[in-house]
Amino acid sequence: MNKRTEKMAETRAKLIQAARQAFAEKGYAEASMDDLTSKVNLTRGALYHNFGNKLGLLAAVVDQLDSEMAIKAQMKAEAVENEWESFLMEGIAYIEMALVPEIQRIVLLDGPAFLGDPSQWPSQSSCLQLTIAKVQHLIDTNILKEVDVEATSRLVSGAALNAALWVAASATPEEVLPKAIEAFKTLCSGLVKS
Amino acid sequence: MNKRTEKMAETRAKLIQAARQAFAEKGYAEASMDDLTSKVNLTRGALYHNFGNKLGLLAAVVDQLDSEMAIKAQMKAEAVENEWESFLMEGIAYIEMALVPEIQRIVLLDGPAFLGDPSQWPSQSSCLQLTIAKVQHLIDTNILKEVDVEATSRLVSGAALNAALWVAASATPEEVLPKAIEAFKTLCSGLVKS
DNA sequence: AATCTAACATACATGGCGTATGTCTTAGTG
DNA sequence: CACTAAGACATACGCCATGTATGTTAGATT
Structure with missing residues (x-):
C-alpha cells in the first residue's frame, strides 16, 4: 500500500x-x-x-493557507530582535498578507462565512494561536499590561485583518498601506505597560 | 399613483x-x-x-440592519458625557450588537463575503461613517493623537467586530463579554494623546 | 370607459450539488 | 501466479435553486 x-x-x-x-x-x-x-x-x-463535500474542500484549502500564513508571519517576526517590535511585525505581516487576493477572499471572507468562527476550525487557526502565544509571552515578560490573552489576541488580529480589507478595497493600496500600519502600531501601543 | x-x-x-x-x-x-x-x-x-436578484435583497437587508445599528450605537454613545468615554461606548455598543445572531450572521459574515468590503456598500456602512466622524472629532478636540482617520476607524471597528465574533462563538458569552470590553478599552487607550 | 402601465404570478430552462452505482487498478493470499 | 477483496475514482441520476420569459390582473392616465 x-x-x-x-x-x-x-x-x-x-x-x-x-x-x-x-x-x-x-x-x-x-x-x-x-x-x-x-x-x-x-x-x-x-x-x-x-x-x-464542497465544504470539506474549502476547509482543506483554508487549512493550507492558514498554515502558510502562520509560517510566513513567524519568519517575519523572528527576524526582529526587540520583542515588542517583533510582535508588531507579526501584525504587520498579517496586514500585508491579507492583501493577497487569494488569502483575503478564501481565508478572510469565505472562510468565516461558510465554516464559521476561525477559532472553531479544525486547524484552530494557526495564525490566531501564534498571536495568542506571543501575547502571553509578552505578558509574562512584563512588557504588556495584564490583559486577557484571548480577548486581546482576537482584537489585535481582527484589527489587522480589517485594516487589510480596507487597504485592499482602496483605489491606491500602496498609498494607504503605510497608514494602516502606522495606525496599527499606534493602537497596539495601548497594550504596553507604561 | x-x-x-x-x-x-x-x-x-x-x-x-x-x-x-x-x-x-x-x-x-x-x-x-x-x-x-x-x-x-x-x-x-x-x-x-x-x-x-438575490444579492439585491441581501443588500437591502444589510442596509436596513446597518442603519439600525448605527442609530443604536449613536444613542448609547450620546448617553455618555465624557467625549472619550462616549467613543469607547460606541465601540462597546458594536461589540454587544454583534452578539445578536441576526446581525452577526448577515452583516458581519455573509455581508462582506457576498457584497464585498463594507466601505464599498451602497449604504457605505453607516456604522463605519459614524466611527470616522467621531475619530475626526476627537482629533480636532486634541484628545486623540494625530492618526489617520480612516485607518484608525477601520482598525477600531474591526477589532470590535472580531471581538464580538469571539464572544459569540464562546461557550459562555456572558463571561467573556466583559473581558472583550476590557481588552477593547485597553487597546483604544493607545490612541489618546499622552 | 378604454387603454396602458407596472406589480406580481406562473412556467420554463439551466446548472450545480450530492448520492448511488459502476469500473479498474492495486494489494494481499494461497 | 491466479484469484479475490478493497479502495480510488468515474459515470449517471435525481433534486433543487436561481434567473428569465411570459402571462395576468389591478390600478393609473386620458
Whole structure:
C-alpha cells in the first residue's frame, strides 16, 4: 500500500491547488466543482471521495493557507530582535498578507462565512494561536499590561485583518498601506505597560 | 399613483423582514427564495421585480440592519458625557450588537463575503461613517493623537467586530463579554494623546 | 370607459450539488 | 501466479435553486 497512498496524496494536492485558484477567482459560492476538478483532469468523484463535500474542500484549502500564513508571519517576526517590535511585525505581516487576493477572499471572507468562527476550525487557526502565544509571552515578560490573552489576541488580529480589507478595497493600496500600519502600531501601543 | 407605491412599499418591507429571518437562520447561501417569499404569501416574482436578484435583497437587508445599528450605537454613545468615554461606548455598543445572531450572521459574515468590503456598500456602512466622524472629532478636540482617520476607524471597528465574533462563538458569552470590553478599552487607550 | 402601465404570478430552462452505482487498478493470499 | 477483496475514482441520476420569459390582473392616465 504505497503506490496508492502516494497517488492519492497527489490527487488531493491537485484538487486543493485547483480549488485555491477557483475559490480565489470566483469565490466559494460561485466556484463550480465540475470546472475546478476538470482543470486537473479529475471529476467530482475524486473530490467527494477525498473531501466528503464542497465544504470539506474549502476547509482543506483554508487549512493550507492558514498554515502558510502562520509560517510566513513567524519568519517575519523572528527576524526582529526587540520583542515588542517583533510582535508588531507579526501584525504587520498579517496586514500585508491579507492583501493577497487569494488569502483575503478564501481565508478572510469565505472562510468565516461558510465554516464559521476561525477559532472553531479544525486547524484552530494557526495564525490566531501564534498571536495568542506571543501575547502571553509578552505578558509574562512584563512588557504588556495584564490583559486577557484571548480577548486581546482576537482584537489585535481582527484589527489587522480589517485594516487589510480596507487597504485592499482602496483605489491606491500602496498609498494607504503605510497608514494602516502606522495606525496599527499606534493602537497596539495601548497594550504596553507604561 | 398612491395606492400602488403604498402597496409596493409594503411588499418590500415584507420581503426584507422575511429575508432577515431566513438569512439569519440558514445563512444567505442556504436560504431558499421560494421558501422565504412564500412565508409572506408572495412568490419570487415579487422579489425579482423589487430587488433584481438575490444579492439585491441581501443588500437591502444589510442596509436596513446597518442603519439600525448605527442609530443604536449613536444613542448609547450620546448617553455618555465624557467625549472619550462616549467613543469607547460606541465601540462597546458594536461589540454587544454583534452578539445578536441576526446581525452577526448577515452583516458581519455573509455581508462582506457576498457584497464585498463594507466601505464599498451602497449604504457605505453607516456604522463605519459614524466611527470616522467621531475619530475626526476627537482629533480636532486634541484628545486623540494625530492618526489617520480612516485607518484608525477601520482598525477600531474591526477589532470590535472580531471581538464580538469571539464572544459569540464562546461557550459562555456572558463571561467573556466583559473581558472583550476590557481588552477593547485597553487597546483604544493607545490612541489618546499622552 | 378604454387603454396602458407596472406589480406580481406562473412556467420554463439551466446548472450545480450530492448520492448511488459502476469500473479498474492495486494489494494481499494461497 | 491466479484469484479475490478493497479502495480510488468515474459515470449517471435525481433534486433543487436561481434567473428569465411570459402571462395576468389591478390600478393609473386620458
